[in-house]
Amino acid sequence: xxxxxxxxxxxxxxxxxxxxxxxxxEKNKGVQGLCLVGIRNRGxxxxxxxxxxxxNIEGADILTGALDIxxxxxxxxxxxxxxLVRKTEIDFDINGKSLVLVDDxxxxxxxxxxALDALVDFGRPKSIQLAVLVDRGHRELPIRADYAGKNIPxxxxxxxxxxxEETDSVDEVVIIEKGQR
Amino acid sequence: xxWRRKDLLGLxxxxxxxxxxxxxxxxxxxxxxxxxxxxxxxxxGKTVVNLFYEPSTxxxxxxxxxAKRLSADVINIASETSSVKKGETLIDTGRNIEALxxxxxxxxxxxxxxxxxxxxxxxxxxxxxxxxxxxHPTQALLDIFTLKEKLGKIEGxxxxxxxxxxxxxxxxxxIWGLTKLGARVTVCAPKILIPEGIEKMGVxxxxxxDEALNYADAVNVLRMQFExxxxxxxxxxxxxxxxxxxxxxxxxxxxxxxIVMHPGPINRGIEMSSAVADxxxxxxxxxxxxxxxxxxxxxFLVSQANEKMKNNENVN
Numbered sequence: 001x002x003x004x005x006x007x008x009x010x011x012x013x014x015x016x017x018x019x020x021x022x023x024x025x026e027k028n029k030g031v032q033g034l035c036l037v038g039i040r041n042r043g044x045x046x047x048x049x050x051x052x053x054x055x056n057i058e059g060a061d062i063l064t065g066a067l068d069i070x071x072x073x074x075x076x077x078x079x080x081x082x083x084l085v086r087k088t089e090i091d092f093d094i095n096g097k098s099l100v101l102v103d104d105x106x107x108x109x110x111x112x113x114x115a116l117d118a119l120v121d122f123g124r125p126k127s128i129q130l131a132v133l134v135d136r137g138h139r140e141l142p143i144r145a146d147y148a149g150k151n152i153p154x155x156x157x158x159x160x161x162x163x164x165e166e167t168d169s170v171d172e173v174v175i176i177e178k179g180q181r
Numbered sequence: 182x183x184w185r186r187k188d189l190l191g192l193x194x195x196x197x198x199x200x201x202x203x204x205x206x207x208x209x210x211x212x213x214x215x216x217x218x219x220x221x222x223x224x225x226g227k228t229v230v231n232l233f234y235e236p237s238t239x240x241x242x243x244x245x246x247x248a249k250r251l252s253a254d255v256i257n258i259a260s261e262t263s264s265v266k267k268g269e270t271l272i273d274t275g276r277n278i279e280a281l282x283x284x285x286x287x288x289x290x291x292x293x294x295x296x297x298x299x300x301x302x303x304x305x306x307x308x309x310x311x312x313x314x315x316x317h318p319t320q321a322l323l324d325i326f327t328l329k330e331k332l333g334k335i336e337g338x339x340x341x342x343x344x345x346x347x348x349x350x351x352x353x354x355x356i357w358g359l360t361k362l363g364a365r366v367t368v369c370a371p372k373i374l375i376p377e378g379i380e381k382m383g384v385x386x387x388x389x390x391d392e393a394l395n396y397a398d399a400v401n402v403l404r405m406q407f408e409x410x411x412x413x414x415x416x417x418x419x420x421x422x423x424x425x426x427x428x429x430x431x432x433x434x435x436x437x438x439x440i441v442m443h444p445g446p447i448n449r450g451i452e453m454s455s456a457v458a459d460x461x462x463x464x465x466x467x468x469x470x471x472x473x474x475x476x477x478x479x480x481f482l483v484s485q486a487n488e489k490m491k492n493n494e495n496v497n
Contacts, residue, residue, distance in 0.1 A: 055435040068209065071223035071251075071481075085481065121218045 001176055007152055007160075007172035011132070016149035017046070020131055021053035023147050028098050033126065035097045039115055040086050043067075043103040044164040046133060050102060062167035063097075065090035090122055099125040100147075104162040106132040108128035109143035134173055136160050187487040188307040189298040189479050191316035193317055200325075205327055206478035213250055214473055223481055224251035228283040232274070233310070234260040234290045239445055239469070240310050242319070244287045245437070247476035256283070271295060275303045285484060288312075293350075306483040314348050318442050319479055319487040321354030323472040325362065327464055328399055330471065336363035341393040343369045343425060344452060346404030347376045351403060351444050356382050369393035372422070390425050392435060399440035400454045402427055418451050427453035432462060435468060440464055 028034055031054060038047030044066040051062040068086040101115055108144070112130060119128060131147035136154045152175070154160060159176045182198050192200065213221055229248040231241050241257065248255045257277075266272065271290070278286055286304040288296055293313030300307040311317040329335055340359055346352045346368045359366050360383045367385040368375065375386055387393055394400060407418055432439060441453070442461040449455045457463060 071213075071221040085206050085478075087209045088212050117222070121216060121220065123217065 001179060004158065004175045004177045006078070006172055008134075008150060010171035013149075013164075013171045013173070016133060017049045017053055020147045020149060021050050021057060022144070024050070024100055024129075024131065025054060025057055027129070027146070031058045031060045031062060033096065033098050034100070035065070035092065035094065036100050036102055037065045037067050037090060037094075037115075039101065039103040039111060040066055040068045041127050041167060042162055042164050043101075045164050046104060046131075047100075047102040050100075063092045065092065067101075067118055068110060068113055069114040069118055070107050072118045074110060074114065093123060094119065094124040094125045097125045098127050100129045100131050102131045104133050104164075105160050106130070106135045106143075106148070107138055107160075109139045109141035110136070112143050113141050116161075119133070133162060134160055183390060184482040184486050186302075187483055187490060188266075188296075189318055189483055190296050190300055190307065192318045192321055192354045192361070193270075193316065194446065195357075195361070197361050200322075200361060203322055203475070203478050204326055204329060206473040206482060207229045208323070210477040210481070211471070211474040213477070214470070219250055220252055220253045221250065224248065224253035224284075224484055225271045227251075227253045227285065227310055227484060228281070229253045229255050229285045229287060229480065230256065230278050230281075230283045231310075232260075232278070232286050232288045233258065233481075234265065234288070234295075235311070237289050237311070239472075240289065241287075241316075243469070243472045244308075244310060244319075244476050244480075247473050248285075248480055250473065251477055253285075253480070254492050271299055275299045279303045279305050279394075282339045282402050284487070285480060304487075306487045308479060308483060311349065311350055311379045314353070315350050316354045316357075317350040318354050319472070319476055320351050321358045322479070323357055323468055324351075324401055324444070326475050327442065327468050327471050328440065330467075332398060335359065338364040338398045339367070340364050341367040341369055341397040342395055342403065343400055343427070343461060345374045345405055346370045346379065346403070347374045348406065349403050351401075353382075355401060356384055360384070367393050367397070369425070379489075390431065394413065394427075394431055394435040394439070397435060397439055399442060400427065400435075401442045401444075404444065404446065405448060405451055407448075407451070418426060418448075422451050426451065427457050429454065429456050429460065432457065445469070453472040 002012055004062045018180050035050050036047040037042035047064050054062050066089045070083045070085045126173045129146040132145045133149040135148040135151045157178050161176055163170050165171050182202050189350050229242055233241055236459055245255050287308045287310050289310040290312045291314035295312045296309035309318055342352050369387050372388055439462055443465050447458050
């Protein structure tokens with residue numbers, strides 16, 4: 001395992017959050033019925049940052065929730081480490097809302113598939129859009145992001161690690177090369 | 182920290198970390214029961230068999246609800262209506278259930294150690310839902326979960342367990358769990374209902390109810406099983422209530438915020454007065470709600486671990 005490259009630093013992450021916030025407001029023509037749901041763990045912090053940024057733009061509080069998708073994964077038995085089940089906290093009614101799902105990295109699309117299944121159990125939003133900080137390609141399902149911070153071409157032997165101050169005490173995105181196998 | 186056991190047989194064998202993993206997993210599962218659609222697909226395609234050799238409604242129903250909220254299929258077998266009546270041994274019953282390709286057996290049995298024996302002889306997961314006087318791990322876990330939810334922690338708490346300690350698997354599992362998590366446990370009962378050597382489990386023993394209530398953050402009141410005594414029961418019940426029954430008068434001398442728990446079913450007017458059972462100190466119904474989250478967590482963890490073990494065998 002070695003760090004190959006730093007692809008985003010603190011300033012670029014801040015600019016991306018600001019840009020995506022504007023795009024969300026633009027595409028939804030305001031914030032009427034808008035809500036954000038972050039996928040645990042780092043999607044939740046990104047959702048909170050987006051909500052704060054949108055509040056600055058539009059002056060309105062945006063409903064924000066947290067979604068844990070462990071129980072909806074299709075690879076529960078295959079996952080190497082045992083996944084920890086964490087809390088889902090969506091304290092508002094998602095029926096009829098314009099819901100933006102937020103995650104840090106979009107890769108195979110399977111996490112998003114699981115998140116969509118989970119959201120359907122909570123109700124029927126008017127629409128679900130997807131915002132991600134990094135899109136690294138290699139999709140295995142017909143899923144795409146409505147808002148992408150940065151497209152980063154990667155090889156499958158690499159991992160993209162998003163570090164956020166809220167959990168990692170630094171804001172950056174790095175590509176990590178897995179050791180020779 | 183990850184869970185590596187295919188079975189949950191008792192709390193005696195668990196580490197502090199394993200106990201905490203179950204509790205934190207249960208915390209996440211609690212939310213599922215508050216949804217409009219109270220179901221997640223985590224155990225879809227799995228079959229859970231409730232194998233009950235002793236009558237039980239609340240534990241069986243709680244496991245059944247928990248399994249169904251995880252999308253598992255549930256089959257209930259009660260010994261009175263099964264081949265057990267025809268003399269089939271426990272291990273044969275277990276192997277037959279295994280041949281049906283079930284994944285988890287939840288078993289209640291009147292013999293101590295029955296769950297351990299079954300678990301050793303089958304590859305599917307076994308969850309002990311009470312074996313004789315030995316252990317009832319999920320009941321203790323839900324008691325501890327409720328305490329933690331109410332008081333924020335377990336370490337350093339003073340917990341008293343009152344009632345038939347000698348014949349109580351609930352008491353034994355609670356003592357193992359609570360002491361491992363750093364609580365101080367006092368047991369209180371008439372002398373004949375305190376088993377010899379119980380101090381070795383690290384508990385304080387008393388037969389004075391006021392002493393047991395003094396300083397206690399919570400009191401867990403066990404069910405008295407007078408129905409087994411037949412007709413001599415009635416005077417004994419009155420006497421027990423007078424000496425050990427929890428009443429508001431007794432609680433006045435305890436901590437103002439003392440928590441009163443009971444695993445159910447309650448004998449009103451024997452273990453505690455109705456006023457206490459329905460009063461502000463009681464968390465008895467919250468225990469029932471929390472039981473579902475705790476059992477969902479246990480079903481999920483053992484199923485995951487067993488699946489993983491099978492996969493590793495295939496790889497090797």
